[in-house]
Amino acid sequence: MKPGPAAEGTGVLALAVTAYALLFDDPAGFVVAGALLVYLVYRAHLFLRNITRVVGSLAIFRKVERTIVRQGGGTGVETTVTYEPRPGLAVGVEDLVPPVAVQDGEQAYDTPESGKIVVRHRLKFMAAGVTAFGGIRLAARDPFFSGSLDLKHSALMTPSITVIPTGTSLTSAAAGSGFDEHHEEGQAVLLKGQETRSYREYVSGDPFELVDWKLSARHGKLYIREPEAMSGGSPCVIVDLPDPGHPLSDDEMTRYSMAVNGAVEGTYRRYGVCPLLLIAGGEVVASLPPEVPEEELFGALAMVRPTEQTVPVYRYLDAATVQTHLRGVRKAPGWEGTFRERLGTFISSFGSEDGLSYFWTQVTGTLRRSRSNGVYLCTPGRGDISHLVQVVLEARHLGFDVSGCTLSGPESAAARAELAACGMERMEEI
Structure with a gap:
C-alpha cells in the first residue's frame, strides 16, 4: 500500500500543525494534528476494507483463440474480469502471462460497465510443454492510497495451453481443436550425386560454403548440401x-x-x-x-x-578407476595383511557388475x-x-x-x- 497525493498532503499538514503547536504552545494545534492522523488511519482502513471486498468478489473468464500452439507461435487472449465496485475506488487489472510466453504487443483494456474489465492481448510461446497462465494482477487506488496484488489461485490461471515443439506434425485431434498454424516444414530433398548425399534446410551455425544457392533461390529458403562424410x-x-x-x-x-x-x-x-x-x-x-x-x-x-x-x-566407479585405486592400495606402505585385503574387496565392490x-x-x-x-x-x-x-x-x-x-x-x-x-x-x- 502506497500513500497518494491526498495522504501525503494530509501528513504534511499534520506535521505543520504539530510544529505550530510546539512553537506557540497551543493545545488546539495538537488536537487538530491528532485529528488529521486519525483521519489518515481511517482512510487506510477504508482502502484495505474496499480492496478486500473487491478480491472476494473477483471472477474471471479467459478465452483464448487456441489451446494448442506451435512453439514460437502466438495466440490471442481475451480475459473478462468482474468484481463488486466500491465507492471512490478505481480498479485496474493485468493478465499475468505464462512463464514460457512473452507478450506480443501491449495489453488493451475496455470497461463496458462498472465492475467489469475486458483485457485483450496476444502471447508468443517460446518453449514446449503444457503451461498455465500466471493469474491476475489487481491494482486499486483511491484519493489517499494505492496498491496492487498478484492473485495466483488455480481458478485464475485457466485454461492450460499445450505448446507443440517446432517440427512436430499435429495429430488430427489437434487440428480439430481450432489450431490453424499448419506451416509446411521443409523436408530434406534427397538427390543422388557423386559428392552430395542429400539436401536439408540451413540450421544456425552451418558453414555458408555448404549452401546450395541455386536450390535456395528456387525454394526461397536456404538449403545445405550434405556430403557423404556427414552421414x-x-x-x-x-x-x-x-x-x-x-x-x-x-x-x-x-x-x-x-x-x-x-x-x-x-x-x-x-x-x-x-x-x-x-x-x-x-x-x-x-x-x-x-x-x-x-x-x-x-x-x-x-x-x-x-x-x-x-x-x-x-x-x-568404472572398471579403470577401480583398478587405479587398487594399485594404490597394493603400493601403500604399512597396509599389510587383513586390512589391505578387506579394503581391496570394498573398493572392488563399487565396480562389480554383480552389484x-x-x-x-x-x-x-x-x-x-x-x-x-x-x-x-x-x-x-x-x-x-x-x-x-x-x-x-x-x-x-x-x-x-x-x-x-x-x-x-x-x-x-x-x-x-x-x-x-x-x-x-x-x-x-x-
Missing part, C-alpha cells in the same frame, strides 16, 4: 530433468526448456533421427531409440519439467542401441550429480565423445568442473 550417426541427447529439491526460477526453467528443445530439434533436422534419454536422478524416465516416430520424439519433450527423484542416488543397478544397465543399453557417435548431455547442474558422473564415465568407456550444456551461474560451476574431470569435452552455458 554419420547422430548424437544421443540425454536430458537430466530438474530436481524439485533444487527449484529453478521461471526464467531458468524457460531457458532450460528452450535449450533442450533446440538440442533435440537441431539434431533431428540435421540427421533425421535423435536418440533421446530422459533421466531423473538414478531413474530412466523415457528412452527413445533412433527409429521412434517424429511425433513421439517431440511429444516426449512435454516431460521436461521438475520431476521428483524417487530412486536413491548411489555411487559407482550394478538397473539404471546403469538401462543407460548402457540405450547408448549401445542408439548407434550414435557421441552424447549431448543437458543438465541444470544443480544438486548432487553422481548419476551424471556415471553416465559420462560409461559414455567415455564406450568410446563416445561427450559434450553438453548447463545453466549458467555459480550454482552450476561445481557441476561443470566435476563433469569435465570425468571426461566431458565441452560444456556450454545456457
Whole structure:
C-alpha cells in the first residue's frame, strides 16, 4: 500500500500543525494534528476494507483463440474480469502471462460497465510443454492510497495451453481443436550425386560454403548440401530433468526448456533421427531409440519439467578407476595383511557388475542401441550429480565423445568442473 497525493498532503499538514503547536504552545494545534492522523488511519482502513471486498468478489473468464500452439507461435487472449465496485475506488487489472510466453504487443483494456474489465492481448510461446497462465494482477487506488496484488489461485490461471515443439506434425485431434498454424516444414530433398548425399534446410551455425544457392533461390529458403562424410550417426541427447529439491526460477526453467528443445530439434533436422534419454536422478524416465516416430520424439519433450527423484542416488566407479585405486592400495606402505585385503574387496565392490543397478544397465543399453557417435548431455547442474558422473564415465568407456550444456551461474560451476574431470569435452552455458 502506497500513500497518494491526498495522504501525503494530509501528513504534511499534520506535521505543520504539530510544529505550530510546539512553537506557540497551543493545545488546539495538537488536537487538530491528532485529528488529521486519525483521519489518515481511517482512510487506510477504508482502502484495505474496499480492496478486500473487491478480491472476494473477483471472477474471471479467459478465452483464448487456441489451446494448442506451435512453439514460437502466438495466440490471442481475451480475459473478462468482474468484481463488486466500491465507492471512490478505481480498479485496474493485468493478465499475468505464462512463464514460457512473452507478450506480443501491449495489453488493451475496455470497461463496458462498472465492475467489469475486458483485457485483450496476444502471447508468443517460446518453449514446449503444457503451461498455465500466471493469474491476475489487481491494482486499486483511491484519493489517499494505492496498491496492487498478484492473485495466483488455480481458478485464475485457466485454461492450460499445450505448446507443440517446432517440427512436430499435429495429430488430427489437434487440428480439430481450432489450431490453424499448419506451416509446411521443409523436408530434406534427397538427390543422388557423386559428392552430395542429400539436401536439408540451413540450421544456425552451418558453414555458408555448404549452401546450395541455386536450390535456395528456387525454394526461397536456404538449403545445405550434405556430403557423404556427414552421414554419420547422430548424437544421443540425454536430458537430466530438474530436481524439485533444487527449484529453478521461471526464467531458468524457460531457458532450460528452450535449450533442450533446440538440442533435440537441431539434431533431428540435421540427421533425421535423435536418440533421446530422459533421466531423473538414478531413474530412466523415457528412452527413445533412433527409429521412434517424429511425433513421439517431440511429444516426449512435454516431460521436461521438475520431476521428483524417487530412486536413491548411489555411487559407482568404472572398471579403470577401480583398478587405479587398487594399485594404490597394493603400493601403500604399512597396509599389510587383513586390512589391505578387506579394503581391496570394498573398493572392488563399487565396480562389480554383480552389484550394478538397473539404471546403469538401462543407460548402457540405450547408448549401445542408439548407434550414435557421441552424447549431448543437458543438465541444470544443480544438486548432487553422481548419476551424471556415471553416465559420462560409461559414455567415455564406450568410446563416445561427450559434450553438453548447463545453466549458467555459480550454482552450476561445481557441476561443470566435476563433469569435465570425468571426461566431458565441452560444456556450454545456457
